[in-house]
Amino acid sequence: MIDDFLDHVLAGGTTEVEEAVRKAAAAEITPRFRRLAAHEIVEKNGPYDLVTVADRAAEEHLTASLTALLPGSVVVGEEAVHADPTVYEALRSDAPVWIVDPIDGTRQFVRGEAGFCSLVALARRGELLASWTFAPALDEMAVAVRGRGATLDGAPIRSGSPAPGAVLEVATSHPDYTTEDQKRALLGLDTEGVRPRPCGSAGLEYLAVARGVLDATAFSWEYAWDHAAGLLLVAEAGGAHTTVAGEPFHITGGNALPFTAARDAATADRIRTLLRGQ
Structure with a gap:
């Protein structure tokens, strides 16, 4: 059954x-x-x-x-x-x-x-x-x-890819929910060509990525209930996700953090690199 x-x-x-x-x-x-x-x-x-x-x-x-x-x-x-x-x-x-x-x-x-x-x-x-x-x-x-x-x-919805040269809009872990170490990692997104902002509902941010109206997320916590639905939504819309270790996010935990979900693999890799301070 x-x-x-x-x-x-x-x-x-x-x-x-x-x-x-x-x-x-x-x-x-x-x-x-x-x-x-x-x-x-x-x-x-x-x-x-x-x-x-x-x-x-x-x-x-x-x-x-x-x-x-x-x-x-x-x-x-x-x-x-x-x-x-x-x-x-x-x-x-x-x-x-x-x-x-x-x-x-x-x-x-x-x-x-x-x-x-x-x-x-x-x-x-x-x-x-x-x-x-x-x-x-x-x-x-x-x-x-x-x-x-x-x-x-x-x-049907598709995430598509950001326009070449466009400023990337990224929803990040809200400052109220981040440690000092996490804040330092997220500071890697404060760079030319990226516009980070605090996230609202994680689920609706993932939906925005899947719809192609937000370029990426960058989150520093891994509770499955916040991420599972959205990660599959983004993946099935054509997007990608990766942790700072370059591995897919696992809902069972033990992930290297922060991690990102993005409209396409190239954007995910760029955000991952910035989060690593590279």
Whole structure:
């Protein structure tokens, strides 16, 4: 049954998952957008790491619906891992894994801004198979399936390449979330021909790269729920990703950081070189 479902997804049968993601957002996220009370917002690890009742409820909703779609699968969700870090180890198991970030861009959500999304990816043995990026306030759904391309609201998208000589627009780890060493590495992007800026929702930054409206990202953390969906989306749109060690980013962890995802391999290599201080 597991293999049949995975074959179904890889053949483009993503409608059930899209519906599950939309239902979770409609039930748990949208009704709370711009309606959060102060007691419904909690600091997890300081003032820049927030969680809301909507995050927790949406993850619970997705956990129930996604595992029902694929019996035998497990969920690695941001809030579940915060409660029990050992949950993260499921990424290395043989079971199919749903990687879930119920609200990517919680700060934007709390501020009542539209720049947030729900991220779901399906992986097995560390390999990304499919992903879903849904921006409820924008009503945009991006889907990627391994070997079958990427779509936005059903229409194929391609990342393309930056125009020759164009200034590269790069979304980087936000200063609020970076250590001093990470800041020094990211300073390599402060050079002629590159325009770095702090990122918003990582999922929406990846979507911008996949659409060809952002040239690259440069991130200094590796939590799978922030990156899995977007990395597959960028790859299936024709883009590339690499760590500073020149290796692909692995969702199971242990990556050399920072890493980049870019519209094409040449851009990824240029950003990697700058991050290495070369």
